[in-house]
Amino acid sequence: MTATILDGNALSAHLRTELAGRVAALTARGVQPCLAVILVGEDPASAVYVRNKVAGCEKTGMRSIKDVYAPDVDPAVVFARIAELNADPAVHGILVQLPLPRHFDSEAVLEAIAPEKDVDGFHAENIGALMQGNPRFIPCTPYGVMKMLEAGHVPLKGAEAVIVGRSNIVGKPMAMLLLAQSCTVTVCHSQSKDLAFHTRRADILVAAVGKAKMITGDMIKPGATVIDVGINRLPDGKLCGDVDFESAKEVAGLITPVPGGVGPMTITMLLTNTLESAERTLK
Ligand SMILES: NC(=O)C1=CN([C@@H]2O[C@H](COP(=O)(O)OP(=O)(O)OC[C@H]3O[C@@H](n4cnc5c(N)ncnc54)[C@H](OP(=O)(O)O)[C@@H]3O)[C@@H](O)[C@H]2O)C=CC1
Ligand SMILES: Nc1nc(=O)c2c([nH]1)NC[C@@H]1CN(c3ccc(C(=O)N[C@@H](CCC(=O)O)C(=O)O)cc3)C=[N+]21
């Protein structure tokens, strides 16, 4: 038995068709959704993701603004640009691509974005709202994972969910969303003892570490749902996840591939958040 693949490209294509319809309806009412993306520096991976985000906007009929700054830019310039975008009623979403160069205070940058336009869901106010069960914007990657679990009809109530990774952008919000759906949630990290003990108990295993192929088939419960958030570039230039797909697919029940899994869903949920931000301006 090999696992069924949860196809993020196919699910994205379906969801983006629905989005395009809502974008067209809103545009006809005089509001074209617009996402502004700020990129500092020339990290090639970041450039690819930003390109995918802008292309996603174009294909669904949204407007996008892309501002690229030199890696040594004065942070004051970026703060001033964020203030301008905050004040522009034609802009509905603002995203500052992470990571930022070391001379930036990333937390201060995220807090400078108007919470009503924080389509990443990284502002403290939005994280607080999420924790209280009253989310304004759900962070895109964990949101995309929840959509994939839904599409795969994965039972959540009472399920053992194990997340490997506790970052602010993936692991922590992922834990909140699964908890809200009544999973029993375990969060592992670099100081966890006996990682495999935890992962083998998981009905739902989410890997968000950034270490190529670290989750192997022997660490997976037979029939489990395995969600691979990791994006790692191998020496030969190919992308791979945190899960060793070849061994994992022999054990798992459902599994997401890399590429073509969580990555495209992240962008789809970013587009969703931007559209919903624009829709709220009419309410
Ligand atoms: N598909 C997508 O859309 C996205 C993919 N990504 C990818 O997901 C991965 C994770 O990203 P991100 O959350 O930002 O990464 P971070 O580097 O911020 O966090 C990694 C987490 O993994 C933990 N960790 C590191 N080594 C181990 C280990 N040996 N055992 C258990 N836990 C470990 C760290 O623990 P500790 O806290 O103790 O340091 C940390 O909590 C990356 O590959 C990234 O590229 C990220 C965002 C979106
Ligand atoms: N403010 C901010 N918001 C983010 O959402 C954010 C960020 N910063 N910094 C970096 C991470 C990473 N991330 C990805 C988005 C899309 C793909 C994606 O499209 N992946 C494709 C392949 C892309 C490729 O070919 O390299 C796939 O998995 O099929 C991957 C990773 C968003 N992030």
Ligand SMILES: [Mg+2]
């Ligand atoms: Mg990080």
